[in-house]
Amino acid sequence: MHHRLLLLRRGAMSIPPPPAPRMPGVAGGRLFASLPPPPPLQSPREVHVWYLCPDELIDRSQLDMYTELLSPSERKNALAMNGPRLQKDAMLSRALLRTTLSRYTDANIDPRSFEFKKNKFGKPEILWQSDESSMEWPLHFNISHTSSLIACGIAMDTPIGIDVEEKKRKTVKSILSLARRYFTPLEVDYLAKISDSDAQQREFIKLWTLKEAYVKALGRGFSGAPFNRFSIQLETNSRIQISKATKVCNDSASGCDYLSENWRFALAELNSSYYMSVCIEDNSRGLYSLFFLM
């Protein structure tokens, strides 16, 4: 039994042409060179991550076509972002999601037709229409972006959380002050022992992305699952371990019943500039290997 984590890069997203007008002899011309169908998600232990760098997508007409895939509310939300760069990132983020989902339904579902709902903590999920019951796919997704990279993780039959961050992201506050305020004592000790400040900063970013990936996989987000109630430990054999911070949990009024420890983590480097953490639920026992395929 293996976990497989595939990291896949897209330079352009494939978009099926809009439904062709009923005119004899006119083929609905393909707008883009299509990407080959993605490798299938073979098991709930497999996660695929597709990512793109917005700075590489500068063709205006291509961007307009991606924008056309979005729902009116997605367009409205994207335009509410402050400035053209943030607006573009927001549009591309939704376009990446829609085109990716479409490809994992064997392109049976047009990217434009997906609908989404949010859980009570605001995590987006696919909303399947009742007349598509034959077309329901047990697909789970999660998106993360930095200013220069947008990633979309896809899994089958398991909730997923993903977080990307620039390795060298500088914080305004010191690493240890952030850790003391938001992390557990165990994690603070781990960071405090690292004497080289660059290395300490990188380990902080790793922990941050892992914790984010976890609370996003749980579907609760940062406010729904405070970071100081669970610890993530990076062990020397590359195992990533999660545990509840029992003292804080016992002391807190709301407790930590929502925290579970049966989650698997993967930590990867992207393009040598980013850390990416992926978290999926783990219901099976046994040994696992993690593969990173580019």
Next chain:
Amino acid sequence: MAALSAVVSAKLACTAATSSLSWKGGRTTTATARRGLVSFRSPRFRVFCAAKAETVGKVMQIVQKQLALGDDVKLAPESKFTELGADSLDTVEIVMALEEEFKITVEEDNAQSITTIQEAADLIDKLAAGS
């Protein structure tokens, strides 16, 4: 009378978002009635004050610094952090900076309700008044 009006104006420059004044109507409020502040007929009125402009201004400064926003970016009280490009790490740094600046502690359930500059300022004034 001077003392009473000083109390009235201090209360009206209120520091909490939802502070309310209720005045039991009647002759005891004669002095303020002359100033047109209260009607005899209505036994109570409520005054809602937004956070002080000063607080909003300071929040804007902190957000501008944290998100490295250029001077060309126009911040408004209703500006949403996410729309300004803040991710969760930015948001926690903003919260920490607000805690240090205003000497307050923001619990996680409160942090959830801070999505705009105005909401942050309202919470700050509420916490600062309560402590």
